[in-house]
Amino acid sequence: MSTFFEQLVNGLTVGSFYALVALGYSMVYGVMKLINFAHGDLFALGAYLGYSLLTGATGKITASMGLWGGIGFTALLVALSVALAGVLVERIAYRPVYPSGRLSLVVSALGMAIFIQNAIMAIWGSRPQAFPASVVPSLRFSFFGIPVTLLQVTILGISFALMLIIWLIVEKSNFGAAVRASALDRETAILLGIDVRKVIFFVFALGPGLGGVAGLMNGLYYRAISFNMGWNYGLKAFTATILGGIGNIPGAMLGGLILGVVESLLAGYVSGAWKDVFVFILLIAILIFRPTGLLGEKTAEKV
Amino acid sequence: MAPLLEVKDLCLDYGAVRALNSVSLSVEEDEIVAVLGANGAGKTSLLKAVSGLIHPTEGSIQFRGEDLSHIQAFSLAGRGIAHVPEGRRVFSTLSVQENLMLGKYGVRSSRKKADLDSLEERVYSLFPILKDRRRQLAGTLSGGEQQMLAIGRALVSSPVLLLLDEPSLGLAPIIVQEIFSLIKKIHEEEKIAILLVEQNARKALKAASRAYILELGKIVVSGDSADLAQDPRVQAAYLGTKAC
Amino acid sequence: MNLSLSLLKRILGTPGSSGGGDELRRRRIIGIAAAVIFALFPLLPFVDNYWIDVGFYVGIYALLGLSLNIVLGEVGLFDLGHTAFYAIGAYVTAILNTRFHIPILWLLPVSAIAAGLFAWLVTAPVIHLKGDYLCIVTIGIGEIVRLSMINNPLGLTGGPNGINGIDNPHFIVPILSSRQFYYLLWAIIGLSAFLLTRLQRSRVGRAWNYIREDETAAKALGVNVRHYKLSAFVLGAALAGVAGNIYASKQMSISPESFTFMESSLLFCIVLLGGLGSIPGSVLGALAVTVFPEIFRPFAKYRLMFFGLALLLMMIFKPGGILPRLRDSGERLKKVVETKKARSSKPGAGCEDTADILKRANSAESADRSGSINTIDRADNVDTTQRSECSAHAETGGAQDKLLLRIENLGLSFGGVTAVSDMDLEVVKGRITALIGPNGAGKTTVFNIITGIYRPMSGRVLLRGEDISSRLPHQIAKAGVARTFQNIRIFPSLTCLENVLCGQHSRGKAGFAASMLRLASQRTEESRMLQKAQTCLARVGLSDSADSLASALPYGKRRYLEIARALAAEPELIVLDEPSSGLNDAETLELAALLKSLVAEGLTIFLIEHDMNLVDMVSDHVVVMQSGKKIAEGPMCDMRQNPKVIEAYLGSEED
Known part of the structure; x- marks a missing residue:
């Protein structure tokens, strides 16, 4: 039984990365009806920026601000830089291509993804890098009999806090309602005085910002990072997005967590090697049987 | 004094198709003006041009003496124009309350925003059914309720001019009746000018003081509602002219 | 290297898809050059x-x-x-x-x-x-x-x-x-x-x-x-x-x-x-x-x-790519399927009363081909009459009152909203039936059910007495129903001729092997389809535009292109969704004349229309819908007097 809970905690940790990255896919898709293929690489960029901040300053950040202040500051810097990168991606790769149609957008998104991935390689090198050991002290303790590490608690704490904030913004604030309204019916949103450009700016900043923080935490958790890690995480997070219903924001969070847990349990009980295959089969099955995702609703098609 | 809204020689093209051909009309403060015509006559295009969703090829639109042609569509809501689009277009997966709240979104100044809270209450008193359902998703409302919500959503921005596009579309006659009496009530109690686009000519002519009749993008008849109600050309615009 | x-560089230097003959020639030269380069490349001394x-x-x-x-x-x-x-x-x-x-x-x-x-x-x-x-x-x-x-x-x-x-x-x-x-x-x-x-x-x-x-x-x-x-x-x-x-x-x-x-x-x-x-x-x-x-x-x-x-x-x-595909001209399509023998030996059987149209079709065609190939042979190839060409199941004699389409007790709702309910309707062969009604009455939904795009929740659609309500759209098309769409659905980046050829799709059978091997049967079929498509284009006066892209047509002509495409399907019933929308007065008159002549040739037409003058001019029978139901039917004159119809359009008299 303890293996089960260990797998569960591990799954939730990984699932929270997926959830944070999935939020970015889902928000952008909701408003723009566009799969941001560069999003996974922005996640990788977050991991590398975090790596540089934590190693480059040879621990100065954590030394001068204390452990938690240092991690918080690093996370904030990473979030802001990756958010900026996200906004630039929209300006450079998407905005000029909108008039040329969806296929061209896929190619420019892929082009951007290749660019970011190889820019990371050019800057940080093609070999995997390792985060400094034990940035967060490797404490283990038992939580109602379930063994957890301090790192896991930290990651889950930050992730859930972020998700709560996003949920509050999107579901409870005026601006969040405006974002959802723009996703549903852009023309009517404009009629009500919603500046859709601001909404676009928001989703392209917030989504990658969250993805960047997820990248940083992923680095802290697994330590090893590589320049092409974005593809794989991007694909997984994207699966999570579909699982929750693309464009559905609470769905993306739920989808990420479910995916992480399912994956961990599959790895623990069925086969570690085949877990990803199961995940993609699950993805296809969802698209066949419930294309609007677990939380989605059926929509009628108009001719 | 210049009218509240003045449209002059408006032409509008969709590619090679001319949707509006030199349309001129005006709406005075405190007046309901109807635009009638068959499907495809250009009524909706006219409203969309006024609220900046589509840009006219030629002509000018002035609101309170200000030329609207270079103003971003989204900033019009804060200037006192509220547009209830055809087919209601409520945000179906948002709650009734969220829909209403978004109606205030365009209003920028905070002083005015405070006044708007009372307006929200006012909307609930105009449409009590919405108050009962304010936590429900808008998509679960009936057609008539959705229309009330769409009108309410426009009202909470405290508009000077309300653009109503086919408020009776797809509604049962008894609901149409209700919507029209509400429109009259809003006009009388809130002192809002209304530009009403309708297919239901008789109802619209009863509500409006003046009307214009559009046919193939051109205004073919205009005048006082009372006169037009007797005018055979109104029926002709819908059902053709051929004698039997 | x-x-x-x-x-x-050379290929990148060429401009986009103007589609003209010059471009085609340039492409051909580049293509041959490229093939030669690819063939010789490994033999060159400096290539390791x-x-x-x-x-x-x-x-x-x-x-x-x-x-x-x-x-x-x-x-x-x-x-x-x-x-x-x-x-x-x-x-x-x-x-x-x-x-x-x-x-x-x-x-x-x-x-x-x-x-x-x-x-x-x-x-x-x-x-x-x-x-x-x-x-x-x-x-x-x-x-x-x-x-x-x-x-x-x-x-x-x-x-x-x-x-x-x-x-x-x-x-x-x-x-x-x-x-x-x-x-x-x-x-x-x-x-x-x-x-x-x-x-x-x-x-x-x-x-x-x-x-x-x-x-x-x-x-x-x-x-x-x-x-x-x-x-x-x-x-x-x-x-x-x-x-x-x-x-x-x-x-x-x-x-x-x-x-x-x-x-x-x-x-x-x-x-x-x-x-x-x-x-x-x-x-x-x-x-x-x-x-x-x-x-x-x-x-x-x-x-x-x-x-x-x-x-x-x-x-x-350059979102269109470096070498966007050039569409083939009608002449080119013809050339590839016609052997020399076929080109010179087919007997002609033109009909007197269609000679004018044929002449028009062929003169347009010969203009396209800039006189390089023998025109007369081509004219002789049109071996059936114009009338039967464009309305396959045309019956000259026979009962006028034969029922072609019958809708019984039709009902469909979307997510609790009733679009159509208890709808009954009949379309008589060889006549023009119009479906009118205020916006949102459910007219297009009826059309979508007839053509198989929606499946009704209740009721039946009978074509020649056969229930087609559970068939797929392409099967219904094959059974003899062709349609046009309210918001014009042409194939924008194909030529007009290719657009019209779509109608002929269901009348052909050539599959992958036949097409790749270009079997004799495929060639005959293809040339028959081309001819038919050209005739149908001529029928709506678009022969001159056969080789231009559909997206280049002005709006009014696109409507005609859609009609030609439907005609090319050799339908028995043609279903038109607001054919006059976006047309000016003169164009609407032209359209009325065309519809009448099609019916005179034996076709049956069922149309949704808002322009009552057009309905007046062409329709034999009018069905009026409101809120998903039929409220009246009869000749247009009667409908105009019918208080229910007036109320549907203008609203009720009393408060």
Whole structure:
């Protein structure tokens, strides 16, 4: 039984990365009806920026601000830089291509993804890098009999806090309602005085910002990072997005967590090697049987 | 004094198709003006041009003496124009309350925003059914309720001019009746000018003081509602002219 | 390398798809030059094995590009997992060769069949998904295949290290050297391109394009969308399987690393870079994608970065691709199916009363061909009368009151909102029936049910007494119902002639083999279809525009194009959804005259219309709908007096 809970905690940790990255896919898709293929690489960029901040300053950040202040500051810097990168991606790769149609957008998104991935390689090198050991002290303790590490608690704490904030913004604030309204019916949103450009700016900043923080935490958790890690995480997070219903924001969070847990349990009980295959089969099955995702609703098609 | 809204020689093209051909009309403060015509006559295009969703090829639109042609569509809501689009277009997966709240979104100044809270209450008193359902998703409302919500959503921005596009579309006659009496009530109690686009000519002519009749993008008849109600050309615009 | 570069430059220098004869001639010269360069390239003294191998990999990408072009370019299906099919081909070859020592070239068809079969199995359940969703599924398929190869199921795939020791092919002599491989591969590419070009100019290739341009219209005009989408996947996968076979035997070892999502993305870019649906474009795209990183090898670190940037810039500045496909002119389409014998010996049987129209059609045609080919022969080819040409089931005599279409007790609602309920309606053969009613009454829904786009929840639709309410749109089209759409659904980037040929799709049968081999039966059929399409274009006065793109037509003419397309389906009943919308007064008069003459020729018309003057002019019988129900029917005059109708349109009198 303890293996089960260990797998569960591990799954939730990984699932929270997926959830944070999935939020970015889902928000952008909701408003723009566009799969941001560069999003996974922005996640990788977050991991590398975090790596540089934590190693480059040879621990100065954590030394001068204390452990938690240092991690918080690093996370904030990473979030802001990756958010900026996200906004630039929209300006450079998407905005000029909108008039040329969806296929061209896929190619420019892929082009951007290749660019970011190889820019990371050019800057940080093609070999995997390792985060400094034990940035967060490797404490283990038992939580109602379930063994957890301090790192896991930290990651889950930050992730859930972020998700709560996003949920509050999107579901409870005026601006969040405006974002959802723009996703549903852009023309009517404009009629009500919603500046859709601001909404676009928001989703392209917030989504990658969250993805960047997820990248940083992923680095802290697994330590090893590589320049092409974005593809794989991007694909997984994207699966999570579909699982929750693309464009559905609470769905993306739920989808990420479910995916992480399912994956961990599959790895623990069925086969570690085949877990990803199961995940993609699950993805296809969802698209066949419930294309609007677990939380989605059926929509009628108009001719 | 210049009218509240003045449209002059408006032409509008969709590619090679001319949707509006030199349309001129005006709406005075405190007046309901109807635009009638068959499907495809250009009524909706006219409203969309006024609220900046589509840009006219030629002509000018002035609101309170200000030329609207270079103003971003989204900033019009804060200037006192509220547009209830055809087919209601409520945000179906948002709650009734969220829909209403978004109606205030365009209003920028905070002083005015405070006044708007009372307006929200006012909307609930105009449409009590919405108050009962304010936590429900808008998509679960009936057609008539959705229309009330769409009108309410426009009202909470405290508009000077309300653009109503086919408020009776797809509604049962008894609901149409209700919507029209509400429109009259809003006009009388809130002192809002209304530009009403309708297919239901008789109802619209009863509500409006003046009307214009559009046919193939051109205004073919205009005048006082009372006169037009007797005018055979109104029926002709819908059902053709051929004698039997 | 210099050669490839200069070739690239020259091709890049050519302007976009003006589609004129000059452009065609220039393309031909470039094409021949390119073929010569590709043929001589490995023989040139300064080209070493390294560059021959680069040429080989260009070939692999070209073949893969051609194969993805079928799915993505011709049919417009977002396939971002195409590498899976390539991998299947490579692994089937590797496994069967290393285990059972089956010669590589024997495995070539085996790989193709295996990949095609796999594609059929995995895409059949998902083929109905639209756009992005299908794209995601293909990504998933790509990953499932790659991960499975890594996991070494049953010890077959060799895990992450893959399979080593694959034989070389043996074709008369053993194929060993870079040069031999190069020629083997490019010979296959040449053959594939040749066959694919034939497919492009056939009923099959056009059906693919119709789906890409507008799936709903294609369906409604008789194209079996599911069949053609699946067949594109199967054929594309089979070709990718061929590429996998050759790749495996050249490398002699394969591993999952070669079949990543990145590869699929590259293939996607190749097709888009070259130009959607363009065969030379795919080859050129492959050249660009392979040679670009080679040229920038000195900047190893940055080359892929630049590559990503280049893709992006291409999409900003040249979203149509480098060599967008030029559509074939009617003359060209005719030329490829007509043998000399057919051109000179067909007997003519023109009918007197249609002579005028024929003359018009042919004079337009001869103008198109700038007098280069014998016009008279062509005229003689039109061997049936105009009337029967454009209304297949025309009956000159017979009962006027025969019922053609009958709707009984029809009902349909969307998510609790009733669109149509208890609707009864009859359409009498040889008459014009109009369906009118205020906006939102449910008229278009009735049309969508008749044409099979929606399935009714209750009631029946009887065509000639036969219930068609559970049939698919393409079956209904074939049964003799053709339609037009309220918001005009033409195929914008095809020529007008190709648009109209869509109507003829359901009247032909030529499949893949017949089209690729250009069998005599296919040629006869094709030339009959072309003739029919040209006649129908002439019928609506659009002969002069036969070769111009449909998107270039002014609005009013597009309506006529849609009508011509419907006529080409040789329907018994033609269903028109607001045909006059967007037309001016003069155009509406013209339309009325056309509709009347069609009915005079025996066609039955059912139309939705808002312009009551048109309804007045043409209709024999009017049905009025309100809120999903029929409220009145009769002649238009009566309807105008009918208080219910007046109320539906103008609202009720009393408060």
